[in-house]
Amino acid sequence: MALEHIIRKIDEDARAEAESLLSLARAEADSIKEKARKQAEELRAELLREAEKKAKEHANRIQVLAGLEQRKETLKEKRNLVEEAFTRAEEKIRTLAPDEYCALLKPLIVSAVESGREEIIPSAAHRHLFTPDFLKEINDELGPQRSQLRLSEESGDFAAGFILRESNKETNLTLESIIKDRRDQIEPSIAAILFGEDGKNG
Template sequence: MGAEAILEKIRKNAEEEAAALAKQGEEKAEAAAGKIRADAEAEAAAILGNARQRAEELEKRERLMAGLQIRKNTLAARRAVMDEAFSLAGEQLADLPKERWEALITRLLLEAAETGAEIMEVPAADREKYEWTPEGNLPIIGEKSFFKRLNAALKESGREGKLTLADAPANVTGGFRLMGPVYDVDASFDALLSQAREDWEQEIYRILYPKDE
């Protein structure tokens, strides 16, 4: 083979190798570009998915907060109704007719007294109800006064019937306080309503809001 033929073959082989390398480079470049696109699409999908999830979480949280606020407002409204109901009950206790008031005080005293010789504190506004006779002729504890009848009721129940009325008034709006040798009893209307509220609150809710059952 002559020198020219050898050079031609080398040139041809070089061209073929260059073409092959170029093709291989194009394929690698295309593959790299495809991978980049795939990676970009995957990243975009991940970002979109995270954004969607975040949006759903925010929406869920907003619904939850809105629900909690509604529930809070509802509970506040119900609490206001309860407050009004017990405030009205306190007013009704304070305005009881004489016979019903005396019957209530008598029942409370018989339940609270231990020996029948306790000291009874009453509100200043109620003192005359205990001391005055039915005729209202003298501001003293007469034989027909309500206080005397309370002691008679204590004696009939088997207790001493030696209850005394404290000089100092009780700092309550209604009812009384009883001081005994062993324990004291707060039978004020405020204390009774407070205890009743604790005991009956759920039942009153069921009465006021039966649709929640």
């Protein structure tokens, strides 16, 4: 009876330890998920701040240019600066660390999914990041009604991002498409900083 008691005690202690470890693991997973979400939000904000900072640094130098030929050169430089800001943003996204890249893409995928039966066409350069675990995270977040998202056998000929496809319907969230959409949204504010009152004459 003493031996059975000891065995039962060991079994109870092991179960308690397993429950404790499981609880810690869940808490850690929640913490990692929240951190990834915050990093994605901070990254998006940083891209806008960087573009605006770049614009402000050049505003004074641009505004002192005068004369017809100078205004032409000013306009050209301003356009180049706007283009440079978006080029830098695109390069930054393209060269993100794997965990930052996944943290950026995950909310984009979740928000773009409709039926949950779509397939993801990743860029060839980032296909290796779409691991079974990453896809499971996405499907888990989509919920039981929309958790059949899968990786396509195809890889896209684009720098980064992805395409969601179901039957003949495609949702284009490639880096090129995202940058274009973002450009349409923030270019007016950047242009306002760059051009200012001088833009009325240039």
